[in-house]
Amino acid sequence: MTDFSMSPEVSSLVEKTREFTRSTVLPVEDFHRGDIAAAGGDELREKLQAAARDAGVFGPHVPLEYGGHGLNMVERAPVFEEGGYSLFGPVALNIAAPDEGNVHMLDHIANKEQKERFLAPLARGEMRSAFAMTEPAPGAGSDPSALTTRADKVPGGWKINGHKYFITGAEGAGFFIIFARTAGVPGDRGGATMFITPSVVAGLTVGRHIETPDKSMIGGHCEVFFDDLFVPxxxxxxxxxxGFRYVQVRLGPARMTHVMRWLGAARRAHDIAVERVAHREAFGGKLGGLGMIQQMVADNEIDIAATRALLIRACWALDQGEHAGDETSIAKTFGAEAVFRIVDRSIQMCGGLGVSGDLPLARLAQEVRGFRIYDGASEVHRWAIARRAIGAAQKVGASS
Structure with missing residues (x-):
């Protein structure tokens, strides 16, 4: 039987993260109504991260050699969930997307020089990063093989040309990881390469911020243009x-850390709703005594428990070095939809107050809605899950 119990060290970090997030970070988020830009952007990030270092909770995923706690995927889950209890918590702990995923990938793929130049300052919170993969139609989106951004070999390096879209954290990023086609044509499953470059270079332009409902991801979701960008x-x-093979090192774990963080946000919504219905008098008693309310509370508890269980199973598979395609797709799809259900039920239980600015529930709903699209739409993951299941059945049939 697999043992998922936490070590004393991880349990202590979970408790310290819970205390730090609720006492230090939540008041800042609530004062600024979850808008990271209005709260100060990178200036706020630096202050919160300094506080996180003082509290001993900074960089739970960061390798030990860069001053972090070096947690594996299973160990990260409860810590990230507590950090995600506040929308600003991931920024404070340096576990926000895309930086957290880039730390993970660079630790596994980058060479020594690249680690010293890019990973080390990113892990220490001295800069932010961006991962430039998604493109406007007809380019790469849910189907990465549609990749159109091109890198052509020139003496001493590569010239990159293309247009990226919805690039999280692009404004103010210290460096970019760029996904570009180096062989084949759009639609081919291979022929991509990842490049890493400082952000302040000729040929790289960050364009407009694309307006989205979520406001807590620092640096926005931006258009980015490459015009003969030279990368040595x-x-x-x-x-x-x-690149298509290497990017899998990032995508599965990053999807799971999204689940961890947003499960924390959903838990906050649930806690607020349960506190409300436990004490609100209506219809001759407490709201929590009504069967319809009790069903919503129970359904939230079930969704929280099920999301955690699927998440831990996927994280365990990743820690074993497995590809874990099914496990991560299942946990991501169920988690993204469950998180939205939890927040939506919590709003319903709080009635008019739930959709007002007097509670954070409405902004939480805006934040988590995108998760059913970010890192692969639910429909794409369902298609992949079904395709693998049917393919496995066909192989069995062919061999019998």
Whole structure:
């Protein structure tokens, strides 16, 4: 039987993160109504991260050699969930997207020089980063093989041309990881390469912020343009033409850390609603005594428990070095939809107050809605899950 119990060290970090998030971070989020730009952007990030270091909770995922706690995926889950209890918590702990995923990927793929130049300052919170993969139609989106951004070999390096879209954290990022086609044509499953480059270089332009309902991701979701951007050979991340293989190192774990963080936000919504219905008098008694309310409370509890269980199973598979395609797709799809259900029920239980600015529930709903699209839409994950199941059945039939 697999043992998922936490070590004393992880249990202590969970408790310290819970205390820090609720006492230090939540008041800032509530004062600024969850808008990270209005709260000060990078200036606020630096202050919160300094406080997190003082509290001993900074960088739970960061490798030990860079001053973090070096937690594996299973160990990260309860810590990230507590950090996600506040929308600003991930920024404070340096576990926000896309930086957290980039730390994970660079630790596994980058060479020594790239780690010293990019990973070390990112892990310490001295800069932010961006991961430039998504493109406007007809380019790469839910189908990454549609990749159109192109990198052509030139003496000493590569020239990159293309247009990226919805690039989280692009404004103010210290460096970019760029996904570009180096072989083949759009639609081919191979032929992509990852490049890493400082942000302040000729040929790289951050365009407009694309307006989205969520407001807590620092640096916005931006358009980015590459116009003969030169990246030297030393900027190739991993091997040429192996980008689709390398990106899997990032995507599965990053999807799971999204589940962790937003499960924390959903738990906050649930806690607020349960506190409300436990004491609100209506219809001759407490709201919590009504069967319809009790069903919503129970359904929230079930969704929280089920999301955690699927999440831990997927994280365990990743920690074992497995590809975990099914496990991560299942946990991501169920978690994204469950998180939204939890917040939506919590709003319903609080009635008019739930949709007002007097509670954070409405802004939480705006934040978590995008998760059913971010990191792969639910429909795409369902298609992948079904395709693998049917493919496995066909192989069994062919061999019998």
């Amino acid at each position: 050979d030393s900027g190739v991340l991993g091997e040429v033409d192996q």
